[in-house]
Amino acid sequence: MPTLDTLTTYAKSTGFIYQGSEIYGGLANTWDYGPLGSLLKNNIKKAWIQRFQREFPNNVLLDSGILLNSNVWKASGHIGGFSDPLTECESCHQRFRADNMIHEHDSKVNPDGWTFVQMDDYIKTHQLACPNCQKKAFMPIRAFNMMFQTYQGVVLEKANQIYLRPETAQGIFINFKNIQRTTRNKLPFGVCQVGKAFRNEITPGNFVFRTREFEQMEMEFFVKPGTELEWFDYWKKACKDFLLDLGVNETHLKLEDHEKEALAHYSNATTDILYQFPWGFDELWGIASRTDFDLNAHQEHSKENLSYLDPETNERYVPYVIEPSVGVERLVLTFLNESLVDETLESEEIRTVLKIHPALSPYKVAILPLIKKLHKDQAFEIYQQLSKSFDVTYDDTQNIGKRYRRQDAIGTYFCITVDHETELDQAVTVRHRDTMQQERIKIEALESYISKLIQF
Ligand SMILES: [Zn+2]
Structure with missing residues (x-):
């Protein structure tokens, strides 16, 4: 597996991820997603929406504001x-995050939900040392917003003060009533949201792993109280399957259930899916059973009735909720880390190839005219035809071998070569990224052939 340095250099040199504001000397811990990174992020989001929203009959999407009424953050405890x-x-x-130091x-030990006094005591009794200077004396913990x-x-003016949302979840809770009323969905159903969130992290780092601006994919899955632990297991498995189905090696994943006494006060089950990043296992996906804590809090603060009338039993109750929450950037890092390989060929030549699941490949297809002068027009016709269905790229510089290598290195799943026979047999040579096998396919059959093989 690549090192973090290898990944960073690779991402920058290929056009996945650039340093933020680079020509002005950068802005600490910010990153811009280049042509390939933008496509990869889009594909990750598409795959997530497909699995968590589209394939589940009652699940719906939401796109709520980044700017919300400040009372939302009072109710949520932020x-x-x-x-x-x-x-x-x-x-x-x-300065350090006390909870991170303890963990x-x-x-x-997972100190989510501990009081500051509990954390102070722990740091003292266990003689934790400053990660910077190794001394063992700390000031009392203070809240940092x-x-x-x-x-x-x-x-x-203070009265005009608002916040950039630190998570997308609250936008879902405050729209629960709107969504339930307009969709008439019965429980259980989920609301999925993809969007930016902002946290003024004290210790960002590890490339795009922890950044102050990031993109979340969160679902709140509302259920009848008493059924939440079944659904918790269901979505925990769905999250893991999502990763496995997109090619993550099972041995690189660890599921960590929070111990009962370490749970946040409102949660009755929480699991972290850890992934083996270049620096070790670290948190990728959190799945939490949050009871009715959030809806209750908003009900109390807003004075709106957020309960649900069960049409089968005629009971009225505040739904419980299961929340799987994952960051797009952490998935970008996971999939790049998982897929980037240097392969030694029979010729002992080394080829760099991004063996990423084709549904995530930035480009599904590269169109390569064998000889630019002769085959350009036909190649461009095929480009236009396929680009209606897929992300396609076009390359007519240097010899065909070099062009194959370039496409391999950025994960392009198929290379299509247009040659002197194409005009005669209305067919092209299709080369597969992983096997490097080639076959001849009729132009008219290309679209269905490609669609079948890149499906997720
Ligand atoms: Zn120190």
Whole structure:
């Protein structure tokens, strides 16, 4: 598997991910997704929507605002209640997330939902050392609000203060009633949302693993109380299957169930799916059974009735919810890490190939005229035809072998070569990325042939 340096260099040199604001010297821990990275991100989102929304009859999509009424964050606990627990080293004055320090000290301990006093005590009794200077004295933990603040309107007044959302989930909860009313969906049903979220992280890093601006894919799956643990298992498996079906090796995944005493106070089951990143196993996907905590909180703060009338039993109750939550960028890193290989061929030549699932390949097809002068027009015709259905690229520079290598390195699943026989037999040579096998396919059959082989 590649190192993090290899991945970073690869992503930058091929056009997957660039340093943010690079020509101005950059902006710390920001990244821009280039031509290939944008396509990969889109494909990941498409695959997620397909699996979590489209294939499940009652699940629907939502695209709520990044800017929301500040009362949303009061109700959710993001303002006031429990912000990030920040501790400061008494010697070097570096600041750290106390919960992370504890979890890193003992991975079996998960301090989500602990009070600050509990965390202070733990740090003292276990003699945790400053990761920077190794001294063992810290200031008492303080709440650090990780939300980005801004102002709505032209006046910089406290009253106009709003926040960039730190998660997409709350937009779903506050629209539960609207969605239930307009779709008339019966429980259980899920609401899926893909969108940007912003957190002023204290310690971002590991390339795109932890960034202050990121894209989330979250689903809130509303269920009848009492059925939540069944659905929790169902969606936990669905998340894992999503990764396996897209080619992630099972030995690179670890499911970590939070122990009962370590659960957040509102949750009755939480699992993290960990992936073996270049620096070790780390959190990829969180699945939480959150009971009726969120809807109750919004009901209380908004004074709106957010309960559901069960048409079968005539009972009225506030639904429970299962929340699988994953970041697009972490999946980008996972799939690149999983797919980038240097392969030694029979000729002992080394070929770099991104063996990514074809549904995720930035380009499904590259159209290559064998000789530019002679085959360009026909190649362009095929380009136009196939680009109505797939992401297609076109390359007519250098010899065909070099062009194959370039496409292999960026994960293009098929190379289609237009040659002198194409005009006669109305067929092209199709080369497969992984096997490098070639076959002759009629132009008119190309579309259905490709569709079948790239399906997810
Ligand atoms: Zn220190």
